[in-house]
Amino acid sequence: MKRNVRERLRAALGRRSLAALGVLATGLFGLGFGASSCVGEAGLEAYGCPNPAVFTASVSPYLERRCGTLDCHGQPTRPMRIYGQLGLRHPAENNVSGGAATTQLELESNYASVCNLDPAAMQQVVDDLGSTADKLLLVNKARGLERHKGGKIVNEQDPGDLCILGWLGFKDAATVAASCTAAIEPLK
Structure with a gap:
């Protein structure tokens, strides 16, 4: 019985770790994708302003x-x-x-x-x-x-x-x- 509980616990922790890793990877990918698409070649975006x-x-x-x-x-x-x-x-x-x-x-x-x-x-x-x-x-x-x-x-x-x-x-x-x-x- 104790062994069965331990195996389930390890399996659950493994799934949680994989899920957390997946969320982290998705977030980092999104951050990198978003940052790379916001600016021009010079790294700056120009906006206008009045006189x-x-x-x-x-x-x-x-x-x-x-x-x-x-x-x-x-x-x-x-x-x-x-x-x-x-x-x-x-x-x-x-x-x-x-x-x-x-x-x-x-x-x-x-x-x-x-x-x-x-x-x-x-x-x-x-x-x-x-x-x-x-x-x-x-x-x-x-x-x-x-x-x-x-x-x-x-x-x-x-x-x-x-x-x-x-x-x-x-x-x-x-x-x-x-x-x-x-x-x-x-x-x-």
């Missing part, structure tokens, strides 16, 4: 003031990292918070951070000239429609919302600048 000049001149200064503080997106661990004069400074430069003005490298890094937060959706916004901007994680988190540690930071159609949406909607530089300036003023 970098309008972003760096108007939108980045607003985001630096509103979102780039050291307790928010001015932290190196944040997925959307914002650098600026009053927050986190770029590690490749030797600036301190509150010191020199936001540098070109920091502005370019902010642009890349915002554009790469939701790259496929951002590409759709570029393709449709901003008509789907309200679907972006950037917009929905700011509006409090998606979970956001910082809570709701803009109301629809307020200056901060118009600053971001103006850039995403390819509005002219003067229109975006006016909205962003109005959004920054109460933050000074």
Whole structure:
């Protein structure tokens, strides 16, 4: 009787081990297949993003003031990292918070951070000239429609919302600048 129980136990453990090995192999195969099919020859996939000049001149200064503080997106661990004069400074430069003005490298890094937060959706916004901007994680988190540690930071159609949406909607530089300036003023 004891021998029969032992044989059944060994057989059951053998089947479980084979099943676990099969699941592991399938997972590794799927991971390898998925990773190999996502990128081009250079290993990078390019997505579009609205006008970098309008972003760096108007939108980045607003985001630096509103979102780039050291307790928010001015932290190196944040997925959307914002650098600026009053927050986190770029590690490749030797600036301190509150010191020199936001540098070109920091502005370019902010642009890349915002554009790469939701790259496929951002590409759709570029393709449709901003008509789907309200679907972006950037917009929905700011509006409090998606979970956001910082809570709701803009109301629809307020200056901060118009600053971001103006850039995403390819509005002219003067229109975006006016909205962003109005959004920054109460933050000074």
